[in-house]
Amino acid sequence: MxxxxxxxxxxxxxxxxxxxxxxxxxxxxxxxxxxxxxxxxxxxxxxxxxxxxxxxxxxxxxxxxxSQQTEKVLWSKTVWFPQGVPRFGFIIWLAIRDRLSTGHRSSVWGQPQHCLYCGEPDETRDHLFFACPYTFTLWLKMVGNLLGTDPDPDWNTTLSTMMTRPYDRLTFILLRLVLQATIYYLWREPNERKHHTSSKTVDQLAKMINKTVRNRITSTNYSTNPRLDGLMQ
Incomplete structure (x- = not known):
């Protein structure tokens, strides 16, 4: 041509x-x-x-x-921080943006699913974190007194509390680690139940999350870092 x-x-x-x-x-x-x-x-x-x-x-x-410059969102530090686990951060990022393929979202594609923890027919993001009795019981076990107030089953209240309360450095690190690990394992467990006959109790899942958080803290070499000294305590 x-x-x-x-x-x-x-x-x-x-x-x-x-x-x-x-x-x-x-x-x-x-x-x-x-x-x-x-x-x-x-x-x-x-x-x-x-x-x-x-x-x-x-x-x-x-x-x-x-890149397109956008305003920094308030929840960014809840998702991304140096001590976090990338795959956990990705799941909580999807959760915050309500992009997880819950039963409520799947129903739009003609695939209705109920909550595998309690049987609730409308499995929404807010139900999983933490309006469901099973997930809220697990959250109570994991968060303990880190929030500085009584845990609330409402998703927005939980995030708002974390973003507005004045936590010290170590508490804020632990709180975010616990939240991310809890959400990650709560999201993964239903898939395990779908493909396998066994299902974990709240205590079993809590033990896995506790071990995961401890392993992550250990990997940060907290004992040699003055800014992280005392994190395991």
Whole structure:
């Protein structure tokens, strides 16, 4: 449809016959450019901002250029923090945005499902965390007195309490770890019940969550980090 465009030493374009109007328009635009030649060498520059260029590539600066900037949400620190577990953070992120494939959401696809913990016909996100008697009993066992107030089965109240109360550093780390691990195992357990005949009791699931949190704390080398000293206590 069209042939190659050649550039000679004199910066003149030697163009073979081309029938594509878009190519002809492109060539005409290139020919109209005024080139400013210098004696310096050509170099690749990376955009750092408006009118700001650098010779090195920095992924953070490039990401800030191409990403859409949005306002920081209040619950971000509840999901992402250095001591957190990425797969736990992903599940709670879906939960906060109400994107987990609960029975309520599955019913839209013609696949109604009930709560496998208590039999509630409308399995919503708010029911699982923690309006269901089973899940709320587990939450009570795991959170203990970390919240600084009586735990509430309402999902929004639980998140609001965590985001607004003035917790010390270690308590806030533990509280987020416990919340994320609890939600992760509560979300995973129904799949285990669907594919296997056995189901875990509240005490069995609590023991698994407790061990997971302890293992995560141990992996942070808390004993050698002054900012995490006392975390296991």
């Amino acid at each position: 069209f042939n190659t465009i050649y550039i000679n030493v004199g910066n003149l374009f030697i163009i073979r016959r081309c029938r594509d109007r878009q190519i002809q328009s492109l060539v005409a635009e290139i020919q109209g450019l005024q080139l400013k030649l210098t004696d310096g060498r050509d170099a690749v520059l990376w955009t750092r901002g408006i009118g700001d260029y650098g010779t090195t590539f920095v992924s953070t600066e490039t990401w800030n250029q191409i």
